[in-house]
Amino acid sequence: MDKPQKNPTTSQIGTSTPKSKFEDSPVFNYISNLSPIESVKSISTAQTFSSLSFTSPPPVFTSPHVNSHRESRFFRCHNSIDRTKPLEDLNGSVYKEDVVVPVIEDLNKEAPLEDEDETSVETSSELPQILKSDSQTPDRSDSPCTDDVTLEAPSDIPRGEGGSSSEDVKMGMLNVREVNDTPDCGRLISNATELLVFRSPNDSEAFRCLVDKISSSERRFCAGVKSTKRPDINKDVPANGSSNETEPSVVLPNESVFSLNRGGMRRRCLDFEMPGKRKKEIADDQQSMCDNKAAGESSSGCVVPGSTTPIHSQDIVQETSDQAENEPVEEVPRALVFPELNTGSLKKKKRVSEQAGEGESCKRCNCKKSKCLKLYCECFAAGVYCIEPCSCIDCFNKPVHEETVLATRKQIESRNPLAFAPKVIRSADSIMEAGDDASKTPASARHKRGCNCKKSNCLKKYCECYQGGVGCSINCRCEGCKNVFGRKEGSLLVIMESKQEEDQETYEKRRTKIQHKIEVSREVEQNPSSDQPSTPLPPYRHLVVHQPFLSKNRLPPTQFFIGMGSSSFRKQDSDLTQSHNGKKPVDPVTEDKTEIMPEILLNSPIANIKAISPNSKRVSPPQLGSSESGSNLRRRGNGRKLILRSIPAFPSLNPNQ
DNA sequence: GAGTTTGAAACT
DNA sequence: CAGTTTCAAACTC
Numbered sequence: 313m314d315k316p317q318k319n320p321t322t323s324q325i326g327t328s329t330p331k332s333k334f335e336d337s338p339v340f341n342y343i344s345n346l347s348p349i350e351s352v353k354s355i356s357t358a359q360t361f362s363s364l365s366f367t368s369p370p371p372v373f374t375s376p377h378v379n380s381h382r383e384s385r386f387f388r389c390h391n392s393i394d395r396t397k398p399l400e401d402l403n404g405s406v407y408k409e410d411v412v413v414p415v416i417e418d419l420n421k422e423a424p425l426e427d428e429d430e431t432s433v434e435t436s437s438e439l440p441q442i443l444k445s446d447s448q449t450p451d452r453s454d455s456p457c458t459d460d461v462t463l464e465a466p467s468d469i470p471r472g473e474g475g476s477s478s479e480d481v482k483m484g485m486l487n488v489r490e491v492n493d494t495p496d497c498g499r500l501i502s503n504a505t506e507l508l509v510f511r512s513p514n515d516s517e518a519f520r521c522l523v524d525k526i527s528s529s530e531r532r533f534c535a536g537v538k539s540t541k542r543p544d545i546n547k548d549v550p551a552n553g554s555s556n557e558t559e560p561s562v563v564l565p566n567e568s569v570f571s572l573n574r575g576g577m578r579r580r581c582l583d584f585e586m587p588g589k590r591k592k593e594i595a596d597d598q599q600s601m602c603d604n605k606a607a608g609e610s611s612s613g614c615v616v617p618g619s620t621t622p623i624h625s626q627d628i629v630q631e632t633s634d635q636a637e638n639e640p641v642e643e644v645p646r647a648l649v650f651p652e653l654n655t656g657s658l659k660k661k662k663r664v665s666e667q668a669g670e671g672e673s674c675k676r677c678n679c680k681k682s683k684c685l686k687l688y689c690e691c692f693a694a695g696v697y698c699i700e701p702c703s704c705i706d707c708f709n710k711p712v713h714e715e716t717v718l719a720t721r722k723q724i725e726s727r728n729p730l731a732f733a734p735k736v737i738r739s740a741d742s743i744m745e746a747g748d749d750a751s752k753t754p755a756s757a758r759h760k761r762g763c764n765c766k767k768s769n770c771l772k773k774y775c776e777c778y779q780g781g782v783g784c785s786i787n788c789r790c791e792g793c794k795n796v797f798g799r800k801e802g803s804l805l806v807i808m809e810s811k812q813e814e815d816q817e818t819y820e821k822r823r824t825k826i827q828h829k830i831e832v833s834r835e836v837e838q839n840p841s842s843d844q845p846s847t848p849l850p851p852y853r854h855l856v857v858h859q860p861f862l863s864k865n866r867l868p869p870t871q872f873f874i875g876m877g878s879s880s881f882r883k884q885d886s887d888l889t890q891s892h893n894g895k896k897p898v899d900p901v902t903e904d905k906t907e908i909m910p911e912i913l914l915n916s917p918i919a920n921i922k923a924i925s926p927n928s929k930r931v932s933p934p935q936l937g938s939s940e941s942g943s944n945l946r947r948r949g950n951g952r953k954l955i956l957r958s959i960p961a962f963p964s965l966n967p968n969q
Numbered sequence: 970g971a972g973t974t975t976g977a978a979a980c981t
Numbered sequence: 982c983a984g985t986t987t988c989a990a991a992c993t994c
Contacts, residue, residue: 678990682978686979686987687977687979688979690990765976766975766976
């Protein structure tokens, strides 16, 4: 199996092979040179670290467990393949590798900070186990395999990638859960809930909550994990890994944030979480295997409630934070994921949810004719089984009918591969934003398909964009859009036009600036270090900060459309820019920018991120008129247009791609 | 809680 | 692809 392979490496590295050997090895040297961390680790952690770098992630990644997790996200692993492919692809690729790596890094870095090496070690070890197989015994922590896993991940995954973070988070979750089987599960769960929130399609709000909490949650999470794990870990884990790995828990939180960025990641988080819940539930009910399957998906479902987004997410988060300490109940939402099995626990959850106002957070449907086998059903659409709280009639969206569910899913997916993809796609920027604004800035995001509102003015939850806490985009065909999160192009155009009317002089100035920027951008390309807004390398924050939406405090609209065919989005985006042109005949500048930006953006991943930021795209909603927006625009001047262009560059989001 | 409104999903 | 119907959530009373 995978383990054997890993084990040898790990065991060798960790146990038998002395540091000296590794160090002597050319590989070791090479690795050490590559990573800055090494130097630190070399002393205490060298073994683990090196092993990580050496060992290939493959074992973990390849491990069936991993797969199972992914699959679990949805109703089943198998299913996941079809429907989730897009998502999974995103998740999957990043998932395994990313997860492992971040943890390791964090461990290395933080390990020293954290006192307990032992705990850290165990966590790392556990992670592998989890990754490999959820079901596997926790005892494994002792086994070298775990070490291997951790080791491997780091090497492959670069820190820089935000996506990885998600993985890490998941990993952390998993570890925690497994560990949790024990007492502290509650906390873990609470933490998990946060993750779930991220996952929710509506992430925007959830994301906010997370962001807000993250700082605190991380602490908790780490603390909880450590505390929980340590006892167990200590038992199993000897001094070895201890020093190295302490960090995982800590790491997780941070990375979790990153994970949020990617749509795919969300679900995973849910899945992982599910297991945790599941364990609890299982312990209580000893539910059948189906639960596990369902759990994975359900978890996602819980999160899903896109509509619930803002409110729910917040509520949930709060609850989690509060309850986490007191009660594990938080999981309620997840429980939703699992259908009938949880009944006992569900009640609890229900109560909790209701109290918290969470009801919304979890998906509950009220289907009467669809049998919960159509997208009409929120649960089904969210990839979650219906649960007790649901008031559905003739529900087939239950583990009992798993086959039916899967078949139906397949069918729907065949029709629309993205049918089960999150409706709201978030960009990596979201994280950044969150970081900036603990407030709640929703991550930049957009509705993948756009809305078609005619009477609600995109001011009610009828509007999926509004529901998801994102602004309308070009994709939207809404009429009279007044989406507070961002109006669609029409509005923008209007704004633009008005501006032009107001002052063409300004326009010309802008144009000049843009040209300027273009020049700058060129320079930037040559000199990445430059602070120019266009520069890809510079911190994402620039983008985020400048984005007008952020100023709003509300969700920054995202330009990012994920699952959707990127091509369409791009076109649309371009259309936006063009639309300006179209409606406004002018805007040669934009075109210029667009041309320039893409190149820059494409060059570096970071650039991509920037590109993602939707804000730029959306010129600025009505609110923009205010000073902030104006200032932003001026600052970037061209920046904004440039950013829009960059969007297309953002490849990673599209699952399909 | 019942009824209405709304827009997505499904169907033709 | 467009138009219509079905459906269930969101909303109102």
